Amino acid sequence: MDQSKSPTRWLQQFAALLIIVGIAFRFVNLGYKVYWYDEVHTSVRSSGYLLDDLIPQIYTGQLIRAGDLVEIYQYPTAEKSLKDAFTSFTKHPEHSPFYYLLARFWMQTFGHSVATIRCLSAIISLLCFPAMYWLCLELFQSATVGWVGIGILAISPFHVLYAQEARAYSLWTFTILFSSAALLRALQVTQTDQAVKSKRLAWGIYAFSITLGLYSHLFSVFVYLAHGIYVFGLKQWRKLKYILPALGAVLLSVILFLPWLIIIFTNFPDLIDNTSSHRITRPGTILFWGLNLTRLTFDFNQGYSLLNPILYPIIIIAGYSVYFLVKKTPSKTWFFIISLMGVLGTALILPDLLFGGQRSTIARYGIPAYLGLQISLAYLLTTKISDDLLKPQQKRRWKYIFLTIGLSGVLSCLVSSIHPVWWHKSYTRSRYVAPVAEIINSSESPLVISDAEPGRIIPLSHRLKPNVYLQLVVQSNIPLLPEQDFSDIFLYRPSEVLMEGIEQIYEANLEKVYKQGWLWRVELPSR
Numbered sequence: 001m002d003q004s005k006s007p008t009r010w011l012q013q014f015a016a017l018l019i020i021v022g023i024a025f026r027f028v029n030l031g032y033k034v035y036w037y038d039e040v041h042t043s044v045r046s047s048g049y050l051l052d053d054l055i056p057q058i059y060t061g062q063l064i065r066a067g068d069l070v071e072i073y074q075y076p077t078a079e080k081s082l083k084d085a086f087t088s089f090t091k092h093p094e095h096s097p098f099y100y101l102l103a104r105f106w107m108q109t110f111g112h113s114v115a116t117i118r119c120l121s122a123i124i125s126l127l128c129f130p131a132m133y134w135l136c137l138e139l140f141q142s143a144t145v146g147w148v149g150i151g152i153l154a155i156s157p158f159h160v161l162y163a164q165e166a167r168a169y170s171l172w173t174f175t176i177l178f179s180s181a182a183l184l185r186a187l188q189v190t191q192t193d194q195a196v197k198s199k200r201l202a203w204g205i206y207a208f209s210i211t212l213g214l215y216s217h218l219f220s221v222f223v224y225l226a227h228g229i230y231v232f233g234l235k236q237w238r239k240l241k242y243i244l245p246a247l248g249a250v251l252l253s254v255i256l257f258l259p260w261l262i263i264i265f266t267n268f269p270d271l272i273d274n275t276s277s278h279r280i281t282r283p284g285t286i287l288f289w290g291l292n293l294t295r296l297t298f299d300f301n302q303g304y305s306l307l308n309p310i311l312y313p314i315i316i317i318a319g320y321s322v323y324f325l326v327k328k329t330p331s332k333t334w335f336f337i338i339s340l341m342g343v344l345g346t347a348l349i350l351p352d353l354l355f356g357g358q359r360s361t362i363a364r365y366g367i368p369a370y371l372g373l374q375i376s377l378a379y380l381l382t383t384k385i386s387d388d389l390l391k392p393q394q395k396r397r398w399k400y401i402f403l404t405i406g407l408s409g410v411l412s413c414l415v416s417s418i419h420p421v422w423w424h425k426s427y428t429r430s431r432y433v434a435p436v437a438e439i440i441n442s443s444e445s446p447l448v449i450s451d452a453e454p455g456r457i458i459p460l461s462h463r464l465k466p467n468v469y470l471q472l473v474v475q476s477n478i479p480l481l482p483e484q485d486f487s488d489i490f491l492y493r494p495s496e497v498l499m500e501g502i503e504q505i506y507e508a509n510l511e512k513v514y515k516q517g518w519l520w521r522v523e524l525p526s527r
Contacts, residue, residue: 007386007395008144011402015151018406019129022154025413026122026163031115032417034433035462036425037455039166040074043117044458045088045095046104048080049073054454059472061479063447067466069458075112076104093264094271098215099168114462117166125163125170128153131177132375138184139333140379144386148402149378155409156374157299157416161424162364169364172217176368179209179220180340183227186249190242203245210253215260219344223368224250226343230336237332281356288361293318295363296370297405299412301423317401321376328383341372363424377405429456432518437463439513440490447486449502449522451475452493460492473498478505481524489522 044051054073058064076085085104089097106120129150136146153159162169186202213220231237231246254261264271282288287304294302294314302308322341326334348360359365384390384398416422420434437460440446448464449471450457457472469486473479478501481489491499491510494517502508502522509523 010399011144011382011385012147014402014406015147018151018155018409021410022151022156022160022413023126025155025160025417026125027119029417030118030122030164031113032420033164033422034420034425034430034459035114035166036421036430036433036459038426039117040455040458041092042100042103042166043074043107043112044454045092046085046100046107047073047076048082048084048088050088050091051454055474058454059451059474061471061473061477063469063471063482065466066448066461066464066468066470069461069470070466074458074462076108090263090267091270092274093260093267094218094274096168096215096217096260098212099171102171103166114166118164121165121167121170122163124174125159127174128159128170128177131174131181132371135177135181135184136375136378138181138188139336139375140329142382145378145382148382149375152374152378152405153371155406155413156296157409157412158295158363158370160413161299161416161422165424168217169367172213172220173367173371175209175213175216175220176223176340176371179206179213179223180227180336182206182209183230183246184336186245187231187237187242190245199245203249206246207249207252207256210249211256214253214257218264219365219368222344222347223340224253226339226368229343230339233339234332234335278359278362279355279357281352282358282361285352285358285361290315292361292363292366293373295423296374297412298408299423300415301419317377318373321373321380324380324383325376329379337372337375341369344368430459432514432516433459434463436460436492436514436519439519440468440488441465443490444487445485446488446490447471447482448490448492449473449479449494449498450492451477451495451498456493478502481506489524491520491522493518494520 041051044054058069058073082104085100086097089095089100103117103120107117110116110119132149132153133143133146136149137143139145159170159173162173182202182205186199186206189198189202210220210224213223228246228250231242237243284304287306290311291302291304291308294308294310297314298310302310305311322338325337344366345360348365351357352360381398381402385395385402387395390398421427421430440448441464447469448460451473457470461470471479471482475495476497478498490513491502494502499510499520503510506522507525511521511523513519513521
């Protein structure tokens with residue numbers, strides 16, 4: 001056996017193992033985790049509704065089964081057409097519509113169970129693997145770096161979490177990788193003076209990738225701004241034969257994106273209102289940056305803390321991988337990755353530092369920067385482990401680092417897969433949905449009364465037995481209790497007004513059934 005090739009074989013084989021395990025984790029327990037607030041938005045909008053539309057329809061004090069609530073408002077029906085769905089999309093212009101359209105057609109074709117809906121994101125996440133390979137191949141001309149890059153991406157607990165979410169983030173990840181590789185390929189085709197047909201095809205693919213990215217996530221703008229800085233910032237690309245087709249591709253994409261751009265400007269007040277929470281400053285901003293970085297490889301639902309022993313080695317390795325990239329690769333390689341990370345990072349961090357806010361603390365917004373770090377890490381590990389000039393013990397040390405990263409990802413994914421709620425599902429909205437639903441389902445014939453918003457009721461409905469009755473009222477209204485007998489009457493996340501009204505009008509006692517006041521049992525006097 002050729003010993004010089006053995007490190008490469010080892011890298012590819014270990015990466016292949018990580019890929020297989022990562023694929024498995026993307027489809028394990030797809031329907032187990034709580035279908036939370038943001039995912040409910042996906043189903044509601046794709047079905048042609050808005051959450052506010054539900055209030056006059058179901059918050060009437062009339063009884064409705066949990067199964068009916070899910071069936072009517074979480075699945076496209078004949079009552080709501082594609083036009084209705086598009087209208088609901090326009091009320092949230094901050095969310096590009098492509099994923100929601102895909103979700104609608106997916107549910108119409110394959111059904112609307114939680115596992116089925118999430119399966120769309122899981123399948124899309126698999127497209128990220130060839131896109132990562134292609135990008136690494138364009139950057140480093142190394143198949144091994146591509147394999148290692150896929151392995152790191154596949155087993156990253158962060159990417160696995162969002163591969164199991166009925167949201168647009170696995171699609172956005174794919175478009176970032178795909179468009180980046182498409183740009184580098186188009187530049188290379190132009191540089192080698194290939195046939196005009198080949199150039200047009202390459203730049204046409206790039207234009208398509210830009211359009212796809214913009215219709216997938218608005219933050220793609222920062223990715224393409226980074227592409228522009230890369231082309232204009234490097235002397236070798238600063239020539240008309242590169243700049244003109246690049247500008248042509250961008251112009252074509254802007255024209256194709258113009259319909260949604262008009263909707264954004266027309267509904268700009270809605271966009272500002274819908275994103276108002278991002279302007280609220282979050283305590284511990286810098287600590288969140290470190291926490292989000294650790295979650296790429298190590299995620300046991302840990303909180304942010306300067307005392308977290310995992311934080312510092314991960315920061316050191318991440319920082320060293322970027323330093324090594326800049327030191328060892330030509331400018332056309334490292335400048336691309338630095339641009340990809342830097343533009344998005346600056347766009348998120350600078351407003352938070354100057355005006356306050358929490359944009360930079362929201363992990364999912366940093367995906368382009370995280371991909372840049374993971375590509376840098378893939379190059380570092382591949383180079384160190386396959387470098388014949390390094391001593392065997394040094395190469396073993398880097399092998400152990402790669403093994404540790406892989407094992408950390410596997411364990412992180414394993415632990416998160418058996419928990420119904422993880423950090424990315426907002427504990428404020430989702431923490432106790434699963435145990436509360438279990439308590440309600442254990443009752444023989446329960447009634448659930450609530451005045452909580454639809455975004456809190458529907459996640460619970462997904463976990464309730466279909467025949468469980470709900471009685472929903474708007475806040476300040478006290479429901480008329482039905483005549484039929486129920487074995488238990490519960491209040492779910494009630495307001496103070498609802499609790500006091502039930503106590504006073506029905507002379508009832510309220511027993512706290514679950515912590516934080518999420519569930520109360522109503523004990524009525526004999527009727």
